Amino acid sequence: MRMAELVMSIFMGAFSLYLMWKSAELPIGWIPGEGPGGGAWPFWLAAGMLVCCFAIAYRWAKRITPESRSEEVYMDSRALKLFLLNVGALTALIGLFHITGAYGAIPLFLIFYLRFMGGHSWLLTGTFAFVTPIATFLFFEIALQKTLPKGFTDPWFEPIFDFFY
Amino acid sequence: MDILSLLFNGFAIAFEPLNLALIILGCTVGLFIGAMPGLGSVNGVAILLPMTFLVPPTGAIIFLGAIYYGAMYGGAISSIMLGIPGASTAVATTFDGRPMALQGKADKALVAAAAASFVGGSVGVVLFTLFAPPLAEVALTFGSPEIFALMLLAFATFIGLGGDDIPKTMFSIFIGLVFGAVGLDIISGEPRLIFGDIPGFFHGINFLVLAIGIYGIAEMLWTIEISKGNAMISQATISVKRIWDNLVELTRTWKTMLMGSFLGYFVGILPAAGATPGSLMAYGFAKATSSEPETYGKGNINGVVAPESANNAASTGAMLPMLTLGIPGSPTTAILLGGMVIWGLEPGPLVFTDHPDFVWGFIASLYVANLFALLINIAFIPAFIWVLKMPFTILAPVIFILCVVGGFVPTMDMHDVWLMLVFGVVGYLMRKLDYPMAPAVLAIVLGPLAEPALRQSLLISGGSFSIFFNRPVAGSIMVIALILLAMPTFKPLKNRFFPKH
Numbered sequence: 001m002r003m004a005e006l007v008m009s010i011f012m013g014a015f016s017l018y019l020m021w022k023s024a025e026l027p028i029g030w031i032p033g034e035g036p037g038g039g040a041w042p043f044w045l046a047a048g049m050l051v052c053c054f055a056i057a058y059r060w061a062k063r064i065t066p067e068s069r070s071e072e073v074y075m076d077s078r079a080l081k082l083f084l085l086n087v088g089a090l091t092a093l094i095g096l097f098h099i100t101g102a103y104g105a106i107p108l109f110l111i112f113y114l115r116f117m118g119g120h121s122w123l124l125t126g127t128f129a130f131v132t133p134i135a136t137f138l139f140f141e142i143a144l145q146k147t148l149p150k151g152f153t154d155p156w157f158e159p160i161f162d163f164f165y
Numbered sequence: 166m167d168i169l170s171l172l173f174n175g176f177a178i179a180f181e182p183l184n185l186a187l188i189i190l191g192c193t194v195g196l197f198i199g200a201m202p203g204l205g206s207v208n209g210v211a212i213l214l215p216m217t218f219l220v221p222p223t224g225a226i227i228f229l230g231a232i233y234y235g236a237m238y239g240g241a242i243s244s245i246m247l248g249i250p251g252a253s254t255a256v257a258t259t260f261d262g263r264p265m266a267l268q269g270k271a272d273k274a275l276v277a278a279a280a281a282s283f284v285g286g287s288v289g290v291v292l293f294t295l296f297a298p299p300l301a302e303v304a305l306t307f308g309s310p311e312i313f314a315l316m317l318l319a320f321a322t323f324i325g326l327g328g329d330d331i332p333k334t335m336f337s338i339f340i341g342l343v344f345g346a347v348g349l350d351i352i353s354g355e356p357r358l359i360f361g362d363i364p365g366f367f368h369g370i371n372f373l374v375l376a377i378g379i380y381g382i383a384e385m386l387w388t389i390e391i392s393k394g395n396a397m398i399s400q401a402t403i404s405v406k407r408i409w410d411n412l413v414e415l416t417r418t419w420k421t422m423l424m425g426s427f428l429g430y431f432v433g434i435l436p437a438a439g440a441t442p443g444s445l446m447a448y449g450f451a452k453a454t455s456s457e458p459e460t461y462g463k464g465n466i467n468g469v470v471a472p473e474s475a476n477n478a479a480s481t482g483a484m485l486p487m488l489t490l491g492i493p494g495s496p497t498t499a500i501l502l503g504g505m506v507i508w509g510l511e512p513g514p515l516v517f518t519d520h521p522d523f524v525w526g527f528i529a530s531l532y533v534a535n536l537f538a539l540l541i542n543i544a545f546i547p548a549f550i551w552v553l554k555m556p557f558t559i560l561a562p563v564i565f566i567l568c569v570v571g572g573f574v575p576t577m578d579m580h581d582v583w584l585m586l587v588f589g590v591v592g593y594l595m596r597k598l599d600y601p602m603a604p605a606v607l608a609i610v611l612g613p614l615a616e617p618a619l620r621q622s623l624l625i626s627g628g629s630f631s632i633f634f635n636r637p638v639a640g641s642i643m644v645i646a647l648i649l650l651a652m653p654t655f656k657p658l659k660n661r662f663f664p665k666h
Contacts, residue, residue, distance in 0.1 A: 001598075004597070004598060005598055008594070008595065008598055008600075012336065012340075019343055019358070022358050022360070023357070023358065025357075026350060026353070026355055026357055030628055034352065034353075034624070035352070035620050035621075035623050035624035035628070036619075036620055036623055038350035038352060038353045038355055038357055039350075039357065041342075041346055041616045041619070041620070042342075042343050042346040042357065042358055045339045045342045045343045045346070046339070046343055048335065048339040049336055049339040049340055049343070052332045052333070052335050052336035052339065053332075053336065055332035056330075056332050056333065056336070059330075059332065065330055065599070066599070067598050067599055074597065075597070079390045082389050082390060083386060083389075083390065083593075086385075086386060086389060086561075087386070087586075087590055089565075090382070090565060090569075090586060090589075091586065093565070093566075093569060094569060094579070094582050094583060094586060097569070097573075097579060097582070098579065102570065106566055109562060109565070109566065110562055110566075113558070113561070113562035113565075114558065114559065114562060117558065118556070118558030118559065118562075119558070120556075120558065120559070124559075128559070128563075132563070132566065136566075136570065140570065140574070144198075146574050146577070147577070148570065148573065149573070149579060
């Protein structure tokens with residue numbers, strides 16, 4: 001935990017410097033007749049972030065915060081496995097939105113999560129995998145008229161929309 | 166007496182069968198739309214506006230007003246049950262509502278949110294009826310310095326009274342404000358902070374992307390870790406007796422409810438402010454005036470009551486400049502204003518004299534909608550509690566799907582969904598190191614309001630910060646904000662001179 005505290009402050013400090021550099025692409029000083037330049041607001045805020053990172057690192061060195069004194073592991077192997085499985089499944093879900101669309105990705109995600117991660121029965125898994133996309137479609141596409149990505153399945157929906165409209 | 170007789174005429178219109186049916190339908194639809202992560206009153210009103218052409222203008226605005234009220238009630242549901250704010254107006258409800266749900270007090274939090282919303286809405290609509298024209302004039306005297314001072318006060322409460330690590334809290338505020346600045350510069354129109362020239366950054370970072378990332382993805386990853394992936398999210402039971410007991414217990418929070426209602430209403434009538442700053446300020450004020458501020462963020466019921474009473478009062482307040490002056494106080498009222506124009510009405514002072522049936526029918530409908538929204542909300546609480554009893558391995562993927570779809574819907578851009586995932590993962594890693602995340606969400610919401618207020622103020626003063634101190638209202642607010650900012654400095658001195666035994 002102690003090392004993670006330092007690494008995070010260094011990483012965020014570097015990110016602050018990057019934000020300052022990006023903000024400075026627009027004027028950061030006073031422009032007569034126009035007021036502060038467009039980059040001034042984010043530049044000085046990012047500078048504030050950098051100062052905070054220095055303060056966090058200083059407090060780490062002085063062992064002021066509980067995290068800077070903690071000898072606990074930041075993420076044990078079980079937590080890391082759960083984290084990677086969940087983030088991996090989410091990444092696949094979002095990635096599949098581009099390819100199979102929402103109505104292909106959602107059942108596949110549910111089958112993986114409910115059956116293989118949750119150990120639920122095929123009946124429950126199948127029910128959720130079947131009902132959830134239909135409910136999502138009816139609520140978002142028909143009731144609210146918000147179109148979700150459909151990927152290569154887009155043409156398959158034309159008869160369904162013809163039925164509703 | 167004039168107002169009373171006009172109001173009674175309004176009630177006669179609101180209780181017409183068609184209008185009453187529209188109120189009940191609007192409240193129910195609004196409740197569910199508000200409860201969906203990523204959808205708020207603005208989405209509901211915008212999406213259903215075309216449907217109002219089927220009914221007369223009075224019925225149309227009554228329907229949209231009921232959706233607005235229902236959605237304001239519903240926003241608290243996902244904040245409490247899922248830890249994901251349904252809309253920006255319900256962000257502050259998450260701070261204490263979510264810990265309450267995790268402690269098995271979801272029913273208490275939901276009843277508190279519903280009752281506080283009812284009180285806020287009732288106070289708001291009474292004030293609306295009585296003081297509409299004079300209050301609108303007061304609000305219009307607020308200039309950029311006063312608005313910026315209010316924003317600073319909201320941040321100062323987190324630093325002065327947050328109880329979290331100060332550098333980490335300030336970092337969280339700064340990073341939220343920087344994310345709020347991504348997109349096009351509001352004055353020059355030039356692209357700003359477009360990382361890697363990715364087109365998705367041109368429209369800025371929607372607050373919901375950060376909010377869902379942090380309160381949806383990061384929250385779920387955190388819960389999965391601490392529960393080892395196989396725990397129930399929390400235990401909660403509900404019965405009519407428990408609802409009644411919770412309502413009786415709520416009488417202790419009447420001061421917070423009234424404070425939130427009045428503060429929310431006044432902030433709501435400020436142009437471009439609306440319910441979000443109102444609810445956040447009410448939360449900050451409740452915490453600042455509490456005898457036990459350290460319990461906020463850990464499941465203090467006043468932390469639910471204050472923002473919920475404020476956001477409902479503010480939603481009514483936001484209609485004040487819309488109806489009386491034709492200036493919308495919030496995005497939702499901007500759409501209502503558009504609807505009035507489409508229906509052939511000209512918003513402004515003349516609408517009160519030219520179309521009294523329309524105005525007073527609408528005002529009376531707000532009283533009725535407020536009551537129905539409360540009843541419908543409480544009636545559905547058992548259904549919301551049932552959701553909590555699902556095994557976590559069923560609830561988690563459903564919430565993940567809601568997060569992904571909710572992240573996509575506001576901008577219809579997959580870029581935002583990927584960004585939400587990044588925020589969720591980084592937010593989870595930062596949370597493990599005790600970085601407070603709520604200030605970042607507050608900052609990304611208020612940042613786009615604070616920056617123009619600051620720049621306009623400095624432009625007026627020629628670059629002098631004295632403009633924030635030599636105006637009575639702005640100066641008073643700034644002094645309070647500076648005292649709050651200085652409070653952590655005095656804490657070590659206090660501990661040194663008055664050590665705790």
